[in-house]
Amino acid sequence: MLNDTINILSLESYREQIETIELVKEKNHLVYLIKQKRQNIACPTCGFMESHIHSYMRKKIVHSIHNDMSCHLLITYHRYRCKHCKQVYSEPVMLAKRYETISQYTRMNVLDDLRVSTNTFTFIGSKHNISAQTVINLFDEYVEPRRLKLSVVICMDEFYLGKRSKLKYACVLLDFVSGAIIEVFDTRHKHKLIDQLLRIPITERMAVQYVIIDMWDSYRAVIHKCFPNAKIAVDSFHVIWHLNRAMNDIRIRVMNRYKKNSSSLIHNDIYYYMLKKYYFFLVVDYDRLAKEYVIPKLKTTYTKDNLLYYLLSIDKELRAAFELKEIYRDFNKTADQYTTLEDLEDLIQKFRKSSSEEMKKVGKMLHNWQAEILNSFTKVEGKRLSNSKIENKNSQIKTIMKTANGYKDFYRLRNRILFSLNKNTSIKGK
Ligand SMILES: [Zn+2]
Structure with a gap:
């Protein structure tokens, strides 16, 4: 018994x-x-x-x-x-x-539950019949993951810490190959970040070959200073995002020329209506559009070919901008490590000659980042350099912050991120 x-x-x-x-x-x-x-x-x-x-x-x-x-x-x-x-x-x-x-048995179960990023301190507390504060205390006492070793290819990005936080942005380093989070810093500010990165031994920093970033000028300076052998690659999704934003701005500008009565749809010109309703035709990949669209206002059905043709026929500037955007998209899909700076420069010239101010601005941006764009066509272990892994982690980080109603204590947040999002993070003293 x-x-x-x-x-x-x-x-x-x-x-x-x-x-x-x-x-x-x-x-x-x-x-x-x-x-x-x-x-x-x-x-x-x-x-x-x-x-x-x-x-x-x-x-x-x-x-x-x-x-x-x-x-x-x-x-x-x-x-x-x-x-x-x-x-x-x-x-x-x-x-x-x-x-x-608390018994060791319960403590280990609490720590295991803390590995799941969606579990809040409150939820874990009620599950084990202890207070949320006790869970937090256990976490602070036993969890303090070490920074991982710098990898050869690093993704670098930031996330917003929230209105209530004294610090505004945190910067994340991630291993491009394994997807593990290397470290989270409490700043994206140039000098502060340089300060923290320079504490990492020089031999480790010298071994970094690529860093992938969004087009953020401070990061470029930080990388030159801290990773002397690294080439910088900009994330191509980010370039496309800027391009789409320019395209969208042009569409809105053109569309508003045809706006006659903003308060009632029925008096609006049909061009305004079409450009507003089918805005996504100008930014979404053609392959991702449906085959046909029923257009109630015209009492007809268009194939996607016809609908695109219709939209582009509305305005010359719109068509020219769209074609330019498509040229870049093709370039982005087909370029490889043999693509030269001259190839990209040819393309940039087309943007600079564009009649749309928005596209001229994109041309400037492309010029400013041309070396880094070219580097982004490099493949490592068969995969093109990109920040897609970090974007995915960032959404998990947002979940952690949401479930905790924001972390006032940055170091605790950093520990929870490394503990919950990396596999097999060890517990202190184990
Ligand atoms: Zn005695």
Whole structure:
């Protein structure tokens, strides 16, 4: 009977210390009364082995062994009086260290639950019948993941820390090949970031060959300074994003020329209506469009070919901008490591000659980043350099921040990110 209870409670390794166990059931709550065996321990003051029993003490330890019911152990332990020097002292209590009130079993389960990025501190607390603050304390005490070693190819990006945060942005470094998060910094500010990165040993920094970034000028300066051998590649999705934004601005400008009455749809010119409703034709990949579109206002159905033709026939500038955008998209899809700066420069000239200010601006941007754009056609382990992995992690980071209603303590956030999003992050002291 005693052994069965010991097994149920996963206390096998404490078998020798247990005298008796008694179960008391309260409403939705289990209490196990455990008596410890008398222990033979030396007096901490004089080392004498013989003692009288002075008194009994009780300690409550949370031990969430059952899924559906909260549970704690009430452990009765001895206090002894030394026969030699009369000193009174306690025996160690099983399951938890002196100031702890949670069993190691529960603690390990809490830490395991903290590995799941969607679990909030509050949720884990209620699951194990401890307060959210206790979960936070456990986390702070046991979780402090180390920075990973810098990889040969690094993705670099930032995320917004929220309105309530004193710090505005954090910067993430990620291993392009493994997808693991290397480190999270509390700034994206040039000088502060350089300061922190320069603390990493130079041999490690020298080994970095590529860093992938969005088109953010500060990062370019940071990388030149901190990773002297690294080439910079800009994330091509980011270039396309800028291109699409320019395209969209042009569409809106053109569209508004045809706007006659903003308050009622029926008086609007049909061009305005079409450019507004089918805006995505100008920015989405052609392959991703449906085959046909029913157009209720025209009481007809267009194939996607016809609809695109219709939209582009509305305005010359719009058509020219669209064609330019498509030339770049093709270039982005087909270029490779043999593509030269001259090829890209030809393309940039076309943007500079564009009649749209928005496209001229894109041309300037392309020129400013031409070396980094060219580098982005490099493949590592068969994959083109990009920041797609970090974008994915950033959405998980957002979940962590949301479930915690924002982290006031940046270091705790950093630890939770590394602990929950990287695999096999070790626990302190293990
Ligand atoms: Zn003594």
